[in-house]
Amino acid sequence: MSDPLRPRASLRTAVVWEVLKDALDRRVKAVGQGPGEGDRAPGVLDVLDTGGGSGNFAVPVARLGHRVTVVDPSPNALFALERRAAEAGVADRVRGVQGDAADLFEVAERGGYDVVLCHGVLEYVDDPAEGLRNAAAALRPSGTLSVLAAGLGGAVLARALAGHFTEARQALADPAGRWGAGDPMPRRFTPEQLTGLIAAAGLEVGAVHGVRVFADLVPGVLVDTEPDALDALLQLEAAAAELPAFQSVATQLHVLAERN
Template identity: 75%
Template sequence: MSRPSASRRTAVVWEVLRGALDQRVKSGGTDVLDVLDTGGGTGNFAVPVAELGHRVTVVDPSPNALFGLERRAAEAGVEDRVRGVQGDAHGLFDVVERGGYDVVLCHGVLEYVDDPAAALGNVVAALRPGTGTLSLLAAGLGGAVFGRALAGHFTEARRALTGPDGRWGGSDPMPRRFTPERLTELVDATGLNVTAVHGVRVFADLIPGALVETEPDAERALVELESAASELPAFQAVASQLHVLAEARYHGG
């Protein structure tokens, strides 16, 4: 069973997500979960989740991404467990069932939507009533500030740090970034209980790829370093991405 591609950048998220899926199986009394991946694109997480034996529905606005998803699922032999539908978080229940999923992934979505709170509310409403797990991944403010500063773009770093959306200028491709506090506030407002916060890509975006590729065991060591730093608030504050895991506060009703 494969883990998501670009492992040095996704290893922390995958290990946390896989553990959450295993825990949901144990607590739910079923071996097969219904998983919704909003903004799941070509299936970077959806296909590995399906390889664990779960049923995955991917919602994405891009027909090209969904075509790539179909091809990737077929290559992995899980096309019978992966379904792709065109849509977005704001119109989610035009294409999927409200309250129909054990686990919902919302990765790389809140940065781009007009109203993050409303979009996240829809995503959470897709969980089965009173139960379920949310995996939320979004762009972190601190990583962008450090990245611009280390590249010598100090004015842009300051703009990102002080701007309302964490953007460093008009050419910034990211519409919005979050602090750990802001992201957990959004989750708390949905009624879910935040159980874990992890910093993602704390070091991976700052270290030259050539260094990792030429040094023996550097890839493994970097992944281990990312994992060790991910749970520490000091490093979450400077991570390129933030991952929040949350659970329903009340179970069974």
């Protein structure tokens, strides 16, 4: 995935980025404009990006002036993060450390972050509930958690439209939402499953959005050749994102939650 601020990549990231940016703005106002905590300047948030890889969201967040710690198990991804942050001129606001969600507090501070991003993590960890508990524990009081995870409905719909009806049915029946042994995704979630896990971690669930409801189904050539098609599709994605009927068939699910 490319930088969410680049127009072509926005088909996959626009909904998440707009929701996240608004959440960061609200958190800045909640923290207040008084003296910062410790060495933190007023209006600057401490953000933890678990599984943040090469900085797809971390670098744009740092461009807004916030300090971002990225935790990822891949040395190659962290190297790419360092390079991307330097190219964006935010190397002083982005720190990458090697680690994973299960052992988060070996490399990150418990209760030390205003916002935690948990994007593309829960599909791969051995225990999603544990991963969410750790993410919640990393938050400061009233902090915000942003979760992005694979949606079951989108996968079922995609397999069915491709003519793989048996695989679509298998995904519906499988506890992990997988369509077969060749499925590269270890786990998928329904909106109810994902919000239930977040609530069980002691967080208050806020906005839920469906991501990539149409983007993965529309032929790329149509978007690239039809005038204004990209903008129209982006507007359609944004309009459908908050509607439960479309969340149930989205490729990804995005949830905002807060620590009480």
